Amino acid sequence: MLANTMAFSSTAEDLSALSDAEVLVRSRREPELFAVLVRRYEAPFLRRARTILGSPEDAEEVVQDAFTKVYLYADRYTEQEGATFASWAYTILNRVAFTKYQSRKRAWGERVELKPEHYESLADAKAEFLEDLSIRNEVLAALVKIPEMAARLLRLQFIEGKTQEEIAATEQLSVPAVKTRVHRAKKLFKKVYDAQNNLS
Numbered sequence: 001m002l003a004n005t006m007a008f009s010s011t012a013e014d015l016s017a018l019s020d021a022e023v024l025v026r027s028r029r030e031p032e033l034f035a036v037l038v039r040r041y042e043a044p045f046l047r048r049a050r051t052i053l054g055s056p057e058d059a060e061e062v063v064q065d066a067f068t069k070v071y072l073y074a075d076r077y078t079e080q081e082g083a084t085f086a087s088w089a090y091t092i093l094n095r096v097a098f099t100k101y102q103s104r105k106r107a108w109g110e111r112v113e114l115k116p117e118h119y120e121s122l123a124d125a126k127a128e129f130l131e132d133l134s135i136r137n138e139v140l141a142a143l144v145k146i147p148e149m150a151a152r153l154l155r156l157q158f159i160e161g162k163t164q165e166e167i168a169a170t171e172q173l174s175v176p177a178v179k180t181r182v183h184r185a186k187k188l189f190k191k192v193y194d195a196q197n198n199l200s
Contacts, residue, residue, distance in 0.1 A: 015033070015036050018036070019085075020037060020040065020084075020085035020086065020089075021077070021079050021085045023036045023037050024037065024070075024074050024077060024085060025074070027071065027074065028074050028075065031071075034067075034071055037067075037070070037089075038067055041067075041086075041089060042063065042067075045063045045066060045067075045089075045090075045093055046059050046060065046063050048090070048093060048094075048097070049062045049063050049066075049093065049097050052094075052097040052098070052101060053097060053100060053101060053104070058100055058104065061100070062093070062096050062097045062100050063093070065096050066089070066092050066093040066096045066097075069092050069096065070089050070092055073092070084155075086160065087155050087160060090160045141196065142189060142192045142193040142196055143155070143189065145192045145196070146185065146188045146189055146192055147188070149181070149185075150181070150184065150185035150188050150189070151185070151189075152171075153167065153171075153178070153181055153182050153185050154182070154185050154186070154189060156170075157182060164178045164179060164182070167182075
């Protein structure tokens with residue numbers, strides 16, 4: 001595991017008390033602290049990557065690449081209302097996994113389809129206005145301007161890559177209700193996003 005290859009010095013400070021964002025900022029000055037984020041997110045990242053790619057080996061490669069990008073892009077992350085480190089990091093993971101999926105598909109020489117709920121959560125999904133849902137502050141700004149439930153559903157599906165079944169379970173809704181609300185949320189988001197960026 002990647003976490004086992006990284007170490008940080010033991011001090012009197014309780015590192016577990018630091019938020020993800022605080023660890024990320026400090027890791028730019030103290031690189032060894034990045035291991036804290038690896039330990040927090042490696043297992044869920046691997047689960048997500050395996051869901052997309054199927055191959056444990058590909059998943060491990062994708063997760064390592066994603067962590068590298070998180071570290072390299074640390075200066076691009078800014079805390080905003082409604083935008084968590086987790087959603088930002090998961091979006092980077094999704095992008096890396098989708099790139100790997102595309103390369104694998106070309107190598108296989110045949111068209112291999114992702115399940116719809118997985119495809120829609122990736123960067124190049126059918127919802128084109130969500131395609132850059134990663135490091136762009138204007139997307140995060142638009143999310144906080146729509147109702148909290150709508151923003152939450154979009155974050156869960158398009159950033160954290162949850163399936164609609166998983167969202168239904170955590171939000172205590174039926175799957176048809178989630179589908180309807182996600183559809184409405186996408187329309188709300190597009191309206192706000194277009195208006196704020198003079199695209200309408």
